[in-house]
Amino acid sequence: MGNISGNEALQLLIEGNKRFTTGNLAVKDTGPARRDELVSKGQKPFAIIITCSDSRVPPELIFDQALGDLFVIRTAGNVVDPIAVGSAEYAVEHLGAPLLVVMGHEKCGAVQATVDGGEAPGSIAAIVAKIAPSVQKARDAGAAGNDLYEECCLENIKATISEIMESHIVKHFIKDGKLTVMGAKYYLGSGEVEFI
Ligand SMILES: [Zn+2]
Structure with a gap:
């Protein structure tokens, strides 16, 4: 694949997700x-x-892509740190x-655990601490019940994007028109990805 634009890359993901949800998977040369x-x-x-480590959310399958197509970073709750x-x-x-x-994705365990509170043993606390401000934002916006989980999921996607945007390299490439950054949400049952 030669040099393609962010928009062309997005189209490839949209087409791949369509193949995934309809079961018309592309033949892959591995x-x-x-x-x-x-x-x-x-x-x-x-x-x-950048997505969740959840075993139901593998990008290569969801977007029906092959070897060498996607550069994937996965953490529970799709939060980032300097290494990510x-x-x-x-x-x-x-x-x-x-x-x-x-x-992000529907019914994310990391998001739900942060919303529900309770003890976060070991380094899980670091993940919860990252997601906590998104819970507060969602609560402040009036979300409650099951709605609070999904509203927090959206806020958490935005928070990760904000953190990524603090990178000087990312900023520089966006300014030069060489990089597009966007959010997305994956729905476990339908297999659909909604780009935000
Ligand atoms: Zn998750």
Whole structure:
């Protein structure tokens, strides 16, 4: 795949998700020749996906993409820290990926646990601390009940995007028109991705 725009990359994701939801999956070449090609020519992923570690949310399947297509960063609750931001910066600066998507999902356990409160043992507390301000925002906006979970999910996507946007590398590439950053939400049951 040559150099494509952020918008063209988005279209590839939309088309791939359509194939996923309709069961018309593309044939993917994962054989030795393709692997060799990716070694000799190097990788050129067309999108960076920051999403949840949830086993029901694998980007390569959801977007029906193959080897070398997506640069994926996954953490519980799709929160980022300097290592995750650095990973995204690497894909932007060195691999030239034109699109970065922060994708939350319906019924996210990390979001629900933060909303519900209670004890967060070990380093789970670090994840909860990242999501907590989004819970407050959603509550301040009047969300309650099940609505609060999903409203918090949206706020959490926005919070991760804000953190990504603090990166000078990301800012620079956006300013030069070489990078598009967007949010998305994945629906577990329908398999659909809604771009925000
Ligand atoms: Zn999740």
